[in-house]
Amino acid sequence: MVSAMRARAGRSAISLLAILLAGPLLVVLTSPLHTAAPEWSHVLTNLLPVQTGETLLLLAIALVTALLIAVPTAWVVTMFEFPGRRVFGWALVLPLALPTYIAAYTWAALLGPTGSISIWCAEHIGLKPNVLNLGGLGIVLGLVLYPYIYLPARAMFARGMSVQIEAARTLGASGFSLFMRVAVPLARPAITAGALLLSMEVLNDYGAVKYYGVRTLTTGMFRSWGGLRDLGSGLRIGIVLLVLVAVLLWIEHRSRRHASTATDQLPTKRSLPSAGSRWIIFAGCASVLLVAAGLPLWKIIGDAIVVWNMNDHGALVNALGHTAMLASCAAIITLLIATLFTFRERHGRRSDMAIRAANLGYAIPGAVIALGTMVLAGPLDRSNWTGPVLIGSIGLLLYAYCVRFLAVGTQPLFGALRSQPRTLDEAALMLGASNWRIFRRINLPLLRPAVLAAAMLVAVDVIKELPLTLILRPFNFETLSTSTYRFAGIEQLREASVPALLIVLCAMLPLFFLERLLGRTER
Amino acid sequence: MNRSLFLMPALALACGDPAPSPTPEPAVPVGPREVNVYTHRHYDTDKVLFDAFSAKTGITVNVIMADDDEVLERMAQEGANSPCDVLITADAGRLGLAKSRGLLQASTSKLLQANVPSSLRDPEGYWYGLTMRARVIAYNKEKVEPGSISTYADLTKPQWKGKVLVRSSENVYNQSLLAAMIAHDGPEAAKAWAQGIVKNMARAPQGGDTDQLLALGEGIGTVAIANSYYIGKLMASDEPEKQKAKAVIGVIFPSIGVHGTHVNISGGGVAKHAKHVEEAIALLEFLSSDEAQTGFAEGNKEYPVKPGIAVAKELEAFGTFQRDSLNLEALGRLNADAVKLFDEAGWR
Numbered sequence: 001m002v003s004a005m006r007a008r009a010g011r012s013a014i015s016l017l018a019i020l021l022a023g024p025l026l027v028v029l030t031s032p033l034h035t036a037a038p039e040w041s042h043v044l045t046n047l048l049p050v051q052t053g054e055t056l057l058l059l060a061i062a063l064v065t066a067l068l069i070a071v072p073t074a075w076v077v078t079m080f081e082f083p084g085r086r087v088f089g090w091a092l093v094l095p096l097a098l099p100t101y102i103a104a105y106t107w108a109a110l111l112g113p114t115g116s117i118s119i120w121c122a123e124h125i126g127l128k129p130n131v132l133n134l135g136g137l138g139i140v141l142g143l144v145l146y147p148y149i150y151l152p153a154r155a156m157f158a159r160g161m162s163v164q165i166e167a168a169r170t171l172g173a174s175g176f177s178l179f180m181r182v183a184v185p186l187a188r189p190a191i192t193a194g195a196l197l198l199s200m201e202v203l204n205d206y207g208a209v210k211y212y213g214v215r216t217l218t219t220g221m222f223r224s225w226g227g228l229r230d231l232g233s234g235l236r237i238g239i240v241l242l243v244l245v246a247v248l249l250w251i252e253h254r255s256r257r258h259a260s261t262a263t264d265q266l267p268t269k270r271s272l273p274s275a276g277s278r279w280i281i282f283a284g285c286a287s288v289l290l291v292a293a294g295l296p297l298w299k300i301i302g303d304a305i306v307v308w309n310m311n312d313h314g315a316l317v318n319a320l321g322h323t324a325m326l327a328s329c330a331a332i333i334t335l336l337i338a339t340l341f342t343f344r345e346r347h348g349r350r351s352d353m354a355i356r357a358a359n360l361g362y363a364i365p366g367a368v369i370a371l372g373t374m375v376l377a378g379p380l381d382r383s384n385w386t387g388p389v390l391i392g393s394i395g396l397l398l399y400a401y402c403v404r405f406l407a408v409g410t411q412p413l414f415g416a417l418r419s420q421p422r423t424l425d426e427a428a429l430m431l432g433a434s435n436w437r438i439f440r441r442i443n444l445p446l447l448r449p450a451v452l453a454a455a456m457l458v459a460v461d462v463i464k465e466l467p468l469t470l471i472l473r474p475f476n477f478e479t480l481s482t483s484t485y486r487f488a489g490i491e492q493l494r495e496a497s498v499p500a501l502l503i504v505l506c507a508m509l510p511l512f513f514l515e516r517l518l519g520r521t522e523r
Numbered sequence: 524m525n526r527s528l529f530l531m532p533a534l535a536l537a538c539g540d541p542a543p544s545p546t547p548e549p550a551v552p553v554g555p556r557e558v559n560v561y562t563h564r565h566y567d568t569d570k571v572l573f574d575a576f577s578a579k580t581g582i583t584v585n586v587i588m589a590d591d592d593e594v595l596e597r598m599a600q601e602g603a604n605s606p607c608d609v610l611i612t613a614d615a616g617r618l619g620l621a622k623s624r625g626l627l628q629a630s631t632s633k634l635l636q637a638n639v640p641s642s643l644r645d646p647e648g649y650w651y652g653l654t655m656r657a658r659v660i661a662y663n664k665e666k667v668e669p670g671s672i673s674t675y676a677d678l679t680k681p682q683w684k685g686k687v688l689v690r691s692s693e694n695v696y697n698q699s700l701l702a703a704m705i706a707h708d709g710p711e712a713a714k715a716w717a718q719g720i721v722k723n724m725a726r727a728p729q730g731g732d733t734d735q736l737l738a739l740g741e742g743i744g745t746v747a748i749a750n751s752y753y754i755g756k757l758m759a760s761d762e763p764e765k766q767k768a769k770a771v772i773g774v775i776f777p778s779i780g781v782h783g784t785h786v787n788i789s790g791g792g793v794a795k796h797a798k799h800v801e802e803a804i805a806l807l808e809f810l811s812s813d814e815a816q817t818g819f820a821e822g823n824k825e826y827p828v829k830p831g832i833a834v835a836k837e838l839e840a841f842g843t844f845q846r847d848s849l850n851l852e853a854l855g856r857l858n859a860d861a862v863k864l865f866d867e868a869g870w871r
Binding site: 039042046047108109112113114116119132133210211212213215219222223225226227228229230367370371374375377378381382388391392467470471473474475476477482485486487489490491492494 | 559565566567585586587588589590591592593594596597599600601602603604605606620690691693695698726727728729730731732733734737738740741743753756762764768858859862863866867871
C-alpha cells in the first residue's frame, strides 16, 4: 500500500517535470488564447502556403540525400572488410560536428554563384554549379545531418539482425538483395527514428534557410515576429510546425508497429569482398567523407590559418571554457531527465502526454524556445526582487537547453529500451521486485551505452547551439558559437573561421567518445 | 572511460571563469560604476569604443549582444527589474518599436542634441542615432553608365531587366527602404517599385549584401542594392576572393524621388528601468563624440551622424550625398506595411 502510494507520487513528480519542460511549447500552443494575431489573414494567404510547400520540399530533399548517404555507408562499414574500414566507421560521423549554419555559409562560399569552386568550374569545365537555392540547401543539410541516420542504422546492422541475415544468406540472398530485401526492412525503425531527429533539425533551422533565400515555416515565424511586428501570427505558424512534427512522430510510431523487437545481440559477421569491390567501397566512403567533411573543413581551416593572429586568443579560451561547461552540464541534466522519462515510459500503464509534448522542443527554432522560456520566467522576474533572478542566469539557459534537446536524449533511450524484451521485467516482477528496482537493476544497466551515447549527442548539440545562448546568456558571456556569430552575422566569414573551427574540434570530442562507446558494442 | 566522462564538467568548470551575473544594484550605487548594455551590433569597433569609454570614465561597460526582437522581448519580460541601462539596435524601426512598447525613457542631453541632427533622433529624446548607413546602388563600372541611374525607381526601367541584384525581403534594410518609400509616395507607388524590381532581378534573392557585390564581380548582374558599409568593407578587404568585385565596383547614391538617399541608423536610448541613468547618458554622449564618431567611421565604414566628422577613405572616394531627411521614426511605424507589400509583390 505504502509502496503503491510512493510509486504514484513518483509518477506524478515525473509528470510534473515533463509539464515544466513542455512549458515553452505550451506557450506556443496556447498562443491563440493569449496573443492577438492582427496580420493572420495576410500570413494565411501570402505566406503560409508557400512556406509549407518549401518546407516540405526542403525536408524531402534533405531526407533523400541523407538516406542515400547514411544507409549504404552504414551497411558497408558493418558488413564488409575493406581498406580503412575502422577509420571510416568513426570518421563518417564527423559532419555532425559542423553547425548547420556554418556548413551552409561555407558551402555557399565554395559552390555558390560566386564560390571559389564554382568559378573554377566555370573557367575550366564551362559548367557553373550553384548550391544557393532550395535544392542545394536540401543537399547541404542532408550532407551535414546524415549521421543522425547513419548512427542508428549502423548500430542496427551491426547488432540487431545477425540471425535473420545468416538465414537469408543460407537461402541464397546476397549483395544488393540482402541489403534491400532483408537488412533495410529490418533496420527501418532505427532508420526512421534517425530520420525523425534529422527532420526536426531541418525544420528548426533559421540561419541557413535565410541565407539561401528559402521560405520555410521557420523563416515565416521570424518574418511575422520581426517584420510584420505580429508575434501572435509567428506563434501560430509555430503551431503549424508542431502539427507537422506530430505527423512525423505518428509516422515514426507506425513504422515500428510490425517491427521485430527480439534482437539477438550477436554481432553480424563481416565478409571479405573481392579486391575490386573492396576498392570500390573504399572509394565510395572516401568520396562521401571528402565531400561532407573534407571540403568545408578545408575551407574553414584555410581561412583560420590566415586570420589566426587577428583573434583574441584569451577571449577564445574563455569562450571555449564556457562552451565546455554548458555542454557538459546540459548533457548530464538532460540525460538524468531523459532517464526518468524512460522509466515512466517503460513502467507506466499509459504513455504520458506531457512527456510526448516535451519531446517536441527539438523541432522548434531556438529563438522561439527562448521566447517561451522568457514568457514563463518573466512574471517571476518582474515580482519584488532586486533584479531578475531567472532571465540571464546560467540555470535558465540550462533549462532551455533541456527543453530544446530533450528529444536527442530520450529518442535513443526509448529505442534502446524497446529492444529489451519485456520478459526480463516480468521475470523480475514475479520475484517481487518493484518497478523502480527493475528499472534500476535490469533496464538501466543494459541502457548504459545508450545513455552515454545520448549524452554525447546532447553535448554536441549544445556546443553548436546559437540562438538560445545568444539571448539568454548573462552579461559579458561568450561561447564559441556566439563568438562565431559576432563575425558571421555581419558577413565576415573569414574572421568567423577560427571560433568556427574550435566549435568543430570541440564537438569532435564527444563524437569521439561516442564512437568508442558504440565501437565497443558493435565491433 | 567512465572517469574521463565525469571529469569533463569538472574540467570545464575549472577553465571557465564563473560569469558575472547581472548584479542587482542597490538604490544608491556603491563601489565601481557600471553601465549595462543590450546591443544588436556585433562589430569589433563597438567593443573598442566601450573599452575607450571605460578607460576614460572608469565606468565598466557590461554587454549582452543578441538579435533585436529577442532583446526587446527580454527587456519586456524583465520589466521593472531589467538590468538593461542602454539599448542599442542597428535599425531605427526597432528603436521606435522599443519606444512604443514602453521600453525606453526620454533623456535630455544638450550634448546629444548638438551632436545628432534632429531627423536622426527621436523628437522626444527616447533614442539617438549614433552612426548612419546609406542604402546605395553599387554598379559594375565596365558595364553601366553611372549617369543612367539617379533614383531607386530607375532600377525598375526595362533596360535593367535581368540585371538587378538584391537580397531577400527578410532583411530589415530592404524593409526600411520600402517603408521610407511608403512614407514619401504612399503604398501604391511603393508596391509598384517592389514589383518592378522583382521583374528586373538577375536571380532569386539570396545571400547577404556582400554576396550581391561579389556577384557584380562575376558579371551575374550589373547593378546591386547594398548598404554603404558593406561596400566600404569590401573596398578595404585584402581577401583574394573579393578582389574581382573590388576592381569593378562604383557607387551611386540614388534618391527616393526628390527626397534624397535612404539612410538607416544604429542608435541607442536609455532603458525605461535603467538603474544607471547617469552612466547611460554618459555612454551615449561618448558614442556621439568626435572620438567615437571617427571610430565608427574608420573601424566599421559607417557614416558619422555628427556633422563635420570625416568618413572613411574607402567611402570618401564615392563622393557625398543628399540624405533623405525623413524622420526615421516613420521606418518603425511602416515596417509591417512594407513587409506586406513585399509579400504581395512576390519578393522573396
